[in-house]
Amino acid sequence: xxQLAEIKKRIDIVEFINRHVPLQKAGRNFxxxxxxxxxxxxxxxxxxxxxxxxxxxxxxxxxxxFKFLMKWENLTFGEALxxxxxxxGVKLDRGVYTDQDWDKKQRLLTINQYATDFYQFLxxxxxxxxxxxxxxxxxxxxxxxAKHFYLGYAPRSWSALLNFLRKKGYGEAEILSAGLISxxxxxxxxxxxxARLMFPLMDxxxxxxxxxxxxxxxxxxxxxxxxxxxxxxxxxxxxxENLFGLAQAHKEIRDKNEIILVEGEFDAILAxxxxxxxxxxxxxxxxxxxxxxxxxxxxxxxxxxxxxxxAGQKAIKSSIEEAEKYDLQMHVVxxxxxxxxxxxxxxxxxxxxxxYKNKQTIYEYLMDFYSKGQDLQTVYGQKTVIEKMLPSLANxxxxxxxxxxxxxxxxxxxxxxxxxKKAIFNFRNKAKQKQKYEKEFKTVNKKNAEExxxxxxxxxxxxxxxxxxxxxxxxxxLEKADFYxxxxxxxxxxxxxxxxxxxxxxxETLEKNLPSELTDAFNRGFLYELTRNEIDYKKEIKRVVxxxxxxxxxxxxxxxxxxxxxxxxxxxxxxxxxxEKSLSVI
Numbered sequence: 001x002x003q004l005a006e007i008k009k010r011i012d013i014v015e016f017i018n019r020h021v022p023l024q025k026a027g028r029n030f031x032x033x034x035x036x037x038x039x040x041x042x043x044x045x046x047x048x049x050x051x052x053x054x055x056x057x058x059x060x061x062x063x064x065x066f067k068f069l070m071k072w073e074n075l076t077f078g079e080a081l082x083x084x085x086x087x088x089g090v091k092l093d094r095g096v097y098t099d100q101d102w103d104k105k106q107r108l109l110t111i112n113q114y115a116t117d118f119y120q121f122l123x124x125x126x127x128x129x130x131x132x133x134x135x136x137x138x139x140x141x142x143x144x145x146a147k148h149f150y151l152g153y154a155p156r157s158w159s160a161l162l163n164f165l166r167k168k169g170y171g172e173a174e175i176l177s178a179g180l181i182s183x184x185x186x187x188x189x190x191x192x193x194x195a196r197l198m199f200p201l202m203d204x205x206x207x208x209x210x211x212x213x214x215x216x217x218x219x220x221x222x223x224x225x226x227x228x229x230x231x232x233x234x235x236x237x238x239x240x241e242n243l244f245g246l247a248q249a250h251k252e253i254r255d256k257n258e259i260i261l262v263e264g265e266f267d268a269i270l271a272x273x274x275x276x277x278x279x280x281x282x283x284x285x286x287x288x289x290x291x292x293x294x295x296x297x298x299x300x301x302x303x304x305x306x307x308x309x310x311a312g313q314k315a316i317k318s319s320i321e322e323a324e325k326y327d328l329q330m331h332v333v334x335x336x337x338x339x340x341x342x343x344x345x346x347x348x349x350x351x352x353x354x355x356y357k358n359k360q361t362i363y364e365y366l367m368d369f370y371s372k373g374q375d376l377q378t379v380y381g382q383k384t385v386i387e388k389m390l391p392s393l394a395n396x397x398x399x400x401x402x403x404x405x406x407x408x409x410x411x412x413x414x415x416x417x418x419x420x421k422k423a424i425f426n427f428r429n430k431a432k433q434k435q436k437y438e439k440e441f442k443t444v445n446k447k448n449a450e451e452x453x454x455x456x457x458x459x460x461x462x463x464x465x466x467x468x469x470x471x472x473x474x475x476x477x478l479e480k481a482d483f484y485x486x487x488x489x490x491x492x493x494x495x496x497x498x499x500x501x502x503x504x505x506x507x508e509t510l511e512k513n514l515p516s517e518l519t520d521a522f523n524r525g526f527l528y529e530l531t532r533n534e535i536d537y538k539k540e541i542k543r544v545v546x547x548x549x550x551x552x553x554x555x556x557x558x559x560x561x562x563x564x565x566x567x568x569x570x571x572x573x574x575x576x577x578x579x580e581k582s583l584s585v586i
Contacts, residue, residue, distance in 0.1 A: 003090055004066075004081075010088035013051045013065045020072060020297065029527060034059055035293070036071060038325035040397070045527040054520075054527040056455065062520055062527070072297075074203075074241070078102030108236050111170055111178045112200075112208040118164050119152025119198040119211075129153040132197050135216045139266055140346035145273040148248060149199070154213055156195035179210055179231035193229060199265045201230075201237065202247035210237035212244070212265065212283070230283075241290040244268055244281040250298055252277040258301040260333070261287070262341050263312060267305070270345035274352070279305075287319040296326045303359060305333040307340040313369070320362060321395050330362035363405045366392055367412055382413040386420060390427045393420075450484040453548050458488060458525030460544070461495065466537040467506045471496050477545045482552035487521035494518075542582075550579050 014023060014030050023030040023046060034044040034055045043057030054062030061071070069080040079102055085092050123129040123136075123146070132153035136146055154161070165175050172189045175181050182192045196213030203209055210231030231237050243261075245268040253259045260279040262268050271279035282291060295302060302323060306312035316332060323330055333355050337344060344352045360368070370388040374381035389409055396402040406424075410417050461470055474492050483489040494510055503509045514522055553576040557569065 003085070003092060007081075007084050007088045007090050008051050008065060010090065011065060011084060012048070013053065013068075014046050014048045016065055017046055017053060017068060027529060029529070035297070036061070038289070038292075038322075040325075045529070047523075047527055050523065050526055052523045052527065054524055056452075056524075056528065060451065062523055073205075076102040076105055079105075105236055107170075107174060108178045108234070109207050109209075111165060111175060111180065112210070114165060114168055115161060115178075115180055115211070116150055116152060116198075116200050116208050118161060119154055120147075120150055121152075122155060123151060123153040123198075128155045131216065135197060139270075139342070141266070141269055141273065145269060148272070149245070149269055150202075150208075151269075152198040152200070154191065154193035154196045154198050158190045158194065161191045161193070162189060177234060179234045179237065192231075196229065199244065201242050201244060203242075204246055204250045206247050207236075209242065210234065214265070238290075239283065240286075240288040241294065242283065243291060243294065244283055245272065246280045246294070248272060249278055249280050253280075253298045257299050258303060259295055259299050260303045260305050263306050263315075264340070264342065266342040267340055270342050271305075274345050274349050276352075276356070282315075287315060287322070289322060292322055292326050292328070296328065300327065301329045301331070303331045303333060303356075304362070305335065305341050305356075308335050316362065317366070317392070320392055324395050324397070327398075331359045332362050332365040333359045334365060363389075363392060363396075364408070367409060371412065376413060382415055385409075385413055386415065386423060390424060394424050394427045450548070450551050453544055453551070454484055454488050455524055455528045456530075457544050457548065458491070458521065459528040459530050460537060460541060461491070462507055462522070462525035463530055464537050466541065467495055468499055469538055470541050471499055473541050473545050477549050478552075481556075482549055484548075484551075485521060487518050490515075491518055491521055546579050546582055550576065553579065 017023060017032075018030075021032045021035045021044065023032040024042075026045070028047075028049065030046045030048065031042045032044050032046075033039055033042050034057050036055065037058045039057050041057075044053065044055050046053045052062060052064055053068055061067075065084065066077060066080045069075060069084060070077060073080070073083075075083070081092070123132045124143070132151075133143075136151065141151075162172070162175065162181050165180070172181065176183060176189065180192055181189045183189055193211060193213040195217075196215055199212040199214065200208045201210045201212060212231070213229045215225045215227055215229075230239065233239065244265050249259070249268075249272070256278045258278050260271065260276055262271060262279055262281050264283075265281055268279050268281040271277075304316050304319070306315055320330065333352075335341065335344060335352075335355055337348075337351065339347075341352065344355075367385065367389060370385045374384050376382055376385065386409065393402070393405060393409065396405065406417060406420060409415075410420055413420075457470075457474075461467060464470075471492060475496065480489050491510075494513070495506060498506050498509050498513075511522070553572055557572050557576065
């Protein structure tokens, strides 16, 4: 473990995380918006003293620099270790660190690379790939671009790839886990992709995670085939996290501070061929939170260039709410010809340049879109446009943007500002009242309140010098069942033993004897902010311990009421009244 410590010593965690997440000084720690979920208020805390991080928001996760890189890049520990060791200039000893997950992942990536080489060779050099070469030529893609995207061809065979990979030393079970073959009901294996143009799906480091195979002729004996067949969900491929073309586009996206999002593979490929190398495809029309987190890491400007059909319009509208949470600037390229980007690039590439130059912000585009076919000289036309815009405007919480687009809609519909503002506020209130999962939402909030109290208790434990007072109060008031987190209870039990042994440096002794499963809870105590400079710890300890007891009693009473245990119910109610009375006088 000396090499791990050396890496942590050489790479400052604050400086490292700040490259990816803007951090600001907050007392002895640093704070920022959590990169692993959307939030408005910073809950992500980094400690330069202890070289750790923790999210006190929805994630409730934490760790060291290795854990951060693993989550940020979706890596195994072995991969993160190698990357950080290289950055730190630490030479790892051979055979010291083993990572079975990493070994398994590397084998799957190697299988996919062999499959890519197989498909690519057939497309570029074999007579079997002639059909594929003719097809991409008809679609306007030149061979240089095809090579840049590692396009390939899967032959019309049930076992060509399977036999090729067997010769490379891989068994059916591994090839199946890579998603390259399927298994029949009579336990026979066969190639998943047959007679299809193959698009490798890659991450930003160029690793091939899976494939998308496009049929080139839908007229078959059995009727119509699926247009696309994709790699199923595997341990390395997750559709919701993947954007086609990002491996080729990510440097340009960073340089231009912009990503153009299109719908299909050919849209992205031809965009690159004609100079728009900041383009990636969302593989259909569903833009997920994982996609948005990925995009936010590269840029804050998102340009939609989706098909102008119903699905494309729906994708644009449904993306607004989630993208607003990530504070992304959103624009739309209005492809007025009604065709998809691939057709425009193939037939009229200059037209796309014209459409791109005239791109609109997403809210201006929606106002124009909803105004089509409406007579804005009439109150009914104005009403229709305003009502359709309400969901989008109600989602804008940045006051500058809200004010700008509110005035723009007022001008377009000849309506007073206060009238539309009132309609937006009414819409927001109705939306809140119609929460489908109100009960679950309340439960989550309750859990968060219990976690917050325990985190505060931990902070007093590790940041103050009142461990003995705190432990006595906890021992006097709380039982094991009162703790939301079992780890927090175990920490207090350890501190109690250390105090009983008359140890002077309680926290230092605790840290030296800390079991690994309690590390995260211990770290939270250091990262949780004690907001007030002058705290009466004895009074504060009593208040927070009683609040934890109150939460616990209410939960127990609810369970007892459903079981109709009258005697226990009376005792718990009595204790609850005593706790509430004590809280009222603190």
